[in-house]
Amino acid sequence: SKALFIHRNTLEYRLNRISELTGLDLGNFDDRLLLYVALQLDEER
Structure with a gap:
């Protein structure tokens, strides 16, 4: 969360929401x- 400059709870919420x-x-x-590859493919599109 520090690297993203967001609160730990925000990161946890976002990861749970993605799940x-x-x-x-x-x-x-x-x-x-699988999620990483999907995001990489989407980024190239």
């Missing part, structure tokens, strides 16, 4: 990798 919207478990490496 809810995508159905991904961000505690799982494979799910985090």
Whole structure:
């Protein structure tokens, strides 16, 4: 949260919201990798 200049609770809320919207478990490496790849592909579009 310090690197993003946001409060810890804000970061936690946003990560939980991403989890809810995508159905991904961000505690799982494979799910985090899937999200990362999806975001990279979206950025290139």
